Amino acid sequence: MSLAAIILLIFAQLAQAPTTFDLSADFSFRDNPKKVWQYGYSATNSLAPDQFRADTESDRVDMQCDSTGSIGFWHPAANHGPGPGYYPYVAYNTTKQSQVGCKGWAVRAGEVAMEASNSGQYSLVRFVAPVAGTYKVGAQFAGIHYGLSTTDVHVLHNGTPLFDADIDGYGGDPAFHKVQGANPTASYSGQLELKANETVTFAVGYGKNKTNSGDTTGLFAQVVLLAGAPGQKR
Ligand SMILES: [Ca+2]
Secondary structure (H helix, E strand, O other), X not given: OOHHHHHHXXXXXXXXXXXXXXXXHHOOOOOOOEOOEEEEEEOOOOOOHHHEEEOOEEEOOEOOOEOOOOEEEEEOOOOOOOOOOOOOEEEEEOOOOOEEEOOOEEEOOXXXXXXXXXXXXXXXXXEEOOOOEEEEEEEXXXXXXXXXXXXXXXXXXXXXXXXXXXXXXXXXXXXXXXXXXXXXXXXXXXXEEEOOOOEEEEEEOOOOOOOOOOOOEEEEEEEEEEEEOOOOOO
């Protein structure tokens, strides 16, 4: 085989290789959206796609919850502690160890921590498909509040539900609190066809008790582009 043929073969294989988008590995407090990820919330207590709003304010030093900068937050509006514009939030542990947030919850290395607002607005993370293709979607939700999280968690393709579950309990790092409750974790794995710019949304609501008190819920999410649609540039 000629060198040119070998190079062509390598390029052909690279073009077929799955592309992984990992919420944790890609996370940013500087950019929203960051690559394929958007951090945000719903304007109302509806998961309709037109209710999505992007967070505009990030905070690496939350004086109320974590003054060390190990956990950062995205908020709807500028805020250093609970009050207008604080909830819903999307937080992230930037370190390689579990960290305690607000003295009431533990977030694992690279884990995203989400909490709805007390009026039922969802905390949302959205994946926006960069190209059309076949994608594998994985999500692992866990109650991570010591007060035992009571939330509803969802994965949606545009406005269509792919997965709905209730979190009731603590399912995070057992070094901080024992795993406890009726449903401390919930996981989704599925495969779907996405057109370019279609969305997969990961949502955390305030649960059946309709309060966000003690509701912090962890999320790990991965989206893998298995194969692009014919004729799609990769
Ligand atoms: Ca709740």
